[in-house]
Amino acid sequence: MTTVTARERLLNAAVEAFAEKGFAATTTRDIASRAGMSPAAVYVHHNSKESLLFTVSLDGHRKALDVITTAAASSTDPVDRLRTMVYEFSLWHADNSRVGRIVQYEYHALSPEHRAEVAVFRRSIEKTMQDALADGVDQGVLEADDVPGTAFSLLSLGVDLVRWFRPGGSRSSHELAELHAKLAVRMTART
Amino acid sequence: MTTVTARERLLNAAVEAFAEKGFAATTTRDIASRAGMSPAAVYVHHNSKESLLFTVSLDGHRKALDVITTAAASSTDPVDRLRTMVYEFSLWHADNSRVGRIVQYEYHALSPEHRAEVAVFRRSIEKTMQDALADGVDQGVLEADDVPGTAFSLLSLGVDLVRWFRPGGSRSSHELAELHAKLAVRMTART
Numbered sequence: 242m243t244t245v246t247a248r249e250r251l252l253n254a255a256v257e258a259f260a261e262k263g264f265a266a267t268t269t270r271d272i273a274s275r276a277g278m279s280p281a282a283v284y285v286h287h288n289s290k291e292s293l294l295f296t297v298s299l300d301g302h303r304k305a306l307d308v309i310t311t312a313a314a315s316s317t318d319p320v321d322r323l324r325t326m327v328y329e330f331s332l333w334h335a336d337n338s339r340v341g342r343i344v345q346y347e348y349h350a351l352s353p354e355h356r357a358e359v360a361v362f363r364r365s366i367e368k369t370m371q372d373a374l375a376d377g378v379d380q381g382v383l384e385a386d387d388v389p390g391t392a393f394s395l396l397s398l399g400v401d402l403v404r405w406f407r408p409g410g411s412r413s414s415h416e417l418a419e420l421h422a423k424l425a426v427r428m429t430a431r432t
Numbered sequence: 433m434t435t436v437t438a439r440e441r442l443l444n445a446a447v448e449a450f451a452e453k454g455f456a457a458t459t460t461r462d463i464a465s466r467a468g469m470s471p472a473a474v475y476v477h478h479n480s481k482e483s484l485l486f487t488v489s490l491d492g493h494r495k496a497l498d499v500i501t502t503a504a505a506s507s508t509d510p511v512d513r514l515r516t517m518v519y520e521f522s523l524w525h526a527d528n529s530r531v532g533r534i535v536q537y538e539y540h541a542l543s544p545e546h547r548a549e550v551a552v553f554r555r556s557i558e559k560t561m562q563d564a565l566a567d568g569v570d571q572g573v574l575e576a577d578d579v580p581g582t583a584f585s586l587l588s589l590g591v592d593l594v595r596w597f598r599p600g601g602s603r604s605s606h607e608l609a610e611l612h613a614k615l616a617v618r619m620t621a622r623t
Contacts, residue, residue: 265457266456346539398589405584424585427620
């Protein structure tokens with residue numbers, strides 16, 4: 242239990258520091274002090290600042306994949322399923338926009354090997370959306386001439402939220418997720 | 433004429449260096465050498481690396497605003513106009529994805545004052561899309577319960593291209609722009 246708590250404290254401290262100063266300007270010492278640890282204790286878990294960024298990024302991608310996979314399994318009706326997938330994916334990005342910004346903006350700071358590992362999760366997310374679309378097209382309920390391109394566009398609605406969404410603004414994350422879900426159905430439902 | 437050429441050579445060198453190494457890891461010396469100038473010559477134009485990033489960012493935002501404003505004036509028919517605006521905005525982002533990535537990913541590296549200047553352009557871009565949508569709704573041709581939210585979603589299709597679009601991939605920038613324009617009409621045309 243202690244290990245889990247220390248790990249989470251460390252990741253939260255890393256997210257806070259990266260969000261505030263950017264990855265390049267953050268020091269391991271800074272993360273350690275925010276987590277209430279010694280720099281030596283940080284190195285027990287992570288041998289570099291890049292390894293912390295990788296953990297934050299992998300964690301974020303894992304959760305986003307989990308969210309969309311769970312939503313994909315929520316219904317066999319293609320329209321309902323698509324609505325739920327876009328709703329949950331956009332909601333997650335709005336509710337995690339700070340982590341999302343770090344993950345997107347510091348992607349190039351990852352080592353090539355780590356970037357390749359994260360890319361596997363990205364492709365799984367895309368594939369999940371593509372499969373749901375293709376199944377709806379097969380069932381004659383959805384329309385998409387370009388399934389991969391349309392899947393990307395549906396995901397873009399959510400991903401791009403991290404660029405500008407801030408909690409406490411004029412719209413709640415639920416309202417935005419609902420709007421995206423409605424737009425997604427308009428984009429793809431057979432007319 | 434010499435000044436313009438030097439300025440452009442410098443900006444191109446900055447874009448190349450930032451794209452390759454990230455803003456933080458790039459040195460003024462590196463930019464100078466890519467531009468075939470001495471570091472001292474760089475300082476004649478820009479007193480800091482941040483000032484170069486600001487110029488790249490402002491330039492990019494200026495062009496994106498110009499693209500969408502020109503498209504907004506291309507037709508008085510709300511559907512045609514929206515189609516053209518989304519087409520041109522997405523095309524620009526696909527064709528300028530390298531600059532777009534720098535502009536988005538290094539936004540936090542700008543000084544607060546410079547960020548505020550760039551934000552004025554962002555708001556103008558959003559306003560242009562909102563106005564076109566609102567006019568189409570007024571004319572009874574377009575449908576949008578949430579005009580600002582829908583405008584953001586239409587822009588997100590283009591902006592998010594910079595995250596993943598690379599020239600020479602399986603789809604041309606024109607094909608993607610065409611797909612986005614079609615999806616935009618589906619998202620907003622009165623049914």
